Amino acid sequence: MKNVLVATVFFLFAFSIQAQDKNAKAIIEVDGVCMMCKERIEKAAIKTKGVKSAVWDVQTHMLALIYDERKTHLDTIHQRIADVGHDTEKITATEKAYNSVHNCCRYRDEAVVDEH
Numbered sequence: 001m002k003n004v005l006v007a008t009v010f011f012l013f014a015f016s017i018q019a020q021d022k023n024a025k026a027i028i029e030v031d032g033v034c035m036m037c038k039e040r041i042e043k044a045a046i047k048t049k050g051v052k053s054a055v056w057d058v059q060t061h062m063l064a065l066i067y068d069e070r071k072t073h074l075d076t077i078h079q080r081i082a083d084v085g086h087d088t089e090k091i092t093a094t095e096k097a098y099n100s101v102h103n104c105c106r107y108r109d110e111a112v113v114d115e116h
Contacts, residue, residue: 024067027065034105036104037107040105041086047080049072050070050071051077079091085105104116
């Protein structure tokens with residue numbers, strides 16, 4: 001009986017530790033060319049409910065995320081970034097959203113990319 005009680009307490013403790021690990025980490029590719037893009041991308045990600053940290057690297061185009069899996073999903077984050085005009089590895093921004101970014105942020109235009 002004592003062994004059963006100890007085993008039950010052990011499993012409950014292990015389950016509670018696992019339940020507390022709610023933060024997920026992800027790295028996704030997001031197109032952009034400058035610091036204005038960085039600000040826009042990070043702001044779109046961080047405004048998504050459940051996102052705790054979003055850092056985009058201008059050189060690598062990688063967005064490092066920490067988010068609560070219980071409150072949001074990666075697809076939602078991809079969509080929020082595409083909504084502000086930036087393509088992600090999963091979702092291409094609409095022409096309307098892309099055209100809303102500043103002229104120096106037009107990452108689809110080779111001449112703009114070459115200037116950066």
